[in-house]
Amino acid sequence: MRTTEPLRIDAQRRRLIKAAAATVAVSAGSTLAFPALAQAKPFAGVKLRGAAYQHGFFNILRKYIPEFEAQTGMTVDLQLSAFPVYNQQADLELSSGGSAWDFCNVTFILAARWVAAGLLANLDDFSNDRKLTPASWNPDDFVKGAQLPYLDKAGKTFGYSWEGGAMLMGISRTDLMKKRGVEAPRTFDELMKVCEAVNGQDGGSGPVTGFVSSNLHHWFLPPYIQGYGGDLFVNPPTDIKPALDTPASIEATAFYTTLLSKYGPQGVLGYTEDQARAALISGRSNIFIHSSSWVTAMLTSPDSKVKDTARVMRMPAGPKGDFPASNSQGLGIPKNAKNKEAAWEFIKWTLSPELTARIVKDTGHPSICRRSVIESAEYKRINTVNGQDIGKLYLEVLDMPSKTHNYMAYRTVKEFPLIGDVVNKAVERVVSGQMPPAESMKSAQEAALGSLRRAGAKV
């Protein structure tokens, strides 16, 4: 018995020592583990605030954001507003040097002004830093044409494009065209002939109009002006003297306004993009030339009544060349953002090749700007509808401004919105019969010069 006593005590002591050692080990391990965990989630606890306008892409992105939050430890507060509301709020927020947002949408029509005014952070500082961005992220993978609006004169990057728009031609009633013996138009002249041939034909539920468009004439008219050899400015972005009264501009205006007034539906001047799309997908109008997402609805929308007779193709070329418009929307970081590195982490993740490919695969969302994904077999498979490779057309047009010369430079002039308003009014004057094209464009030229001078531009 006595001999067992020390043994028991010894065993107890050993257990005690083991327990103490284990406690020390666990506590030491845990103190070592915390920094390790913290290193794995360097942004733990950061609340990232961002804003953009309501778009299908962000609705999709929201489903993936919890993954990002789990990876980084951040929480993302993404505020979405309507396009005009967002632009109003963002303009005020950025131009007053606000720091409420860590990242924001860089709106195409405002990008030039925001970049020129230095309201955004230079993203090259992040994308060129290997500690922050792996080489595989590859900024050069973004379609160059889509990136142009977010570059300053020195070539620095202030935004990365998440959405692209490429002007394509939607034809809804190839059945009527066949009946009338006309082919899909490839030139301006042919476009006029096709509109004339189809206009007024019985489409089953009433007469069909040859052409339809919306009230965004500052977007629709320039490709015609360029197709006739002109531009909105003399040499944008360096020489921004308006060129609205040149023979090319007048000829293009006459052509475009003829399409609207002779072959457009009644009240076409008041048409919104929605109404124009509705006219197209219901087969009430034959041709609508607009960004891809608007015209491909003929093939993809459940409301489309023309899926069997619809065709999407490149817009016709003018006598002096082919200049379909393209645009994009970007993500950027406000200059005074509080969490720039965290914001970059979010942008980097959002626009990574991996997530972009996943979004395309999971949802079929087509208007992305990473070339490697657009050229992938998966993208081609998803975006080939009725045997038409929409993705190929989209990429061609999106990249065109970087191929020859940047003919979309007129949109990067920060005073463009002023000229856009003038152009809209000029077209309305002609279509409503108030003025002939030449007179209206001469008046537009004077108005544009006045607006630019009042805005402080030296013209």
Next chain:
Amino acid sequence: MTSQRMLALRRRWPLARWAVPIILLVMLLPFLWLLQMSFKPTPLILEFPPRVFFTPTLEHYVGLWQAGFPESFVNSLITSIVSTVLALLLGIPAAYALSRWTGRGRFGLGLGILLTRMAPPIAFTIPFFLAYRWLGLLDTRTGLILIYMTFNLPLVIWMMQPFFDAVPESLEEAALMDGAGFPTVFFEIVMPMATAGIAATSILCFLYAWNDFFFALILTRTDARTAPVAVVNFMNYEGWEWGKIAAGGSLVMAPVLVFSMLVRRYLVSGLTAGAVKG
């Protein structure tokens, strides 16, 4: 105009009897159009020519609910009601004081109070935006209530002053002689005589706050977004959700109509008080 002359007029101008219904139809047409649009199935909304008869749907109202419109609606209600109450609480005593004040500078002070209503709201936008950002009032109901109250206060003072002017001071003096205290005089004699004015003023204040789009657009983001801004949020980049816009518009109009109907009697008498002398 006597009834005999009215009859003669009707005989001479048969169209006169139709004038009121026609004018009424013209005035109500936009509202009725909006209302029918809110019950129209989406594919029929942009149909041309438009259909008058269709099977109504509640899809747009359900969509509004799902899109979080009720929160914006509640924001509008709270900011409008609270700012109206606050403006009345502060403005009525001020209007009474201005009415009873006989010193020099009364007109100048009154004019000074009205200055905030004279300038366009855009003139105050940037200062308010910057101040609110600094004070942390951006995107808060408190911020909206303060600004609506600020803009409604001159309206209350200027609208209520003539009503208090119309209350004979001799009544107040008699009550004071009978031993009533000032609060009793004010709340039991003066205020009941100005009920119509309070009703009319409160409606106008409520309408100003309820219908405001500009300040709500600039000073809110998501948390304090009001109904008018929420309606605009259905104008998406990829297309306008006409059905939801119509449903939201109809709902935004409803409280104003109900409120106006409830106090119509007071509103008419309040707005026309003092129009006829003698």
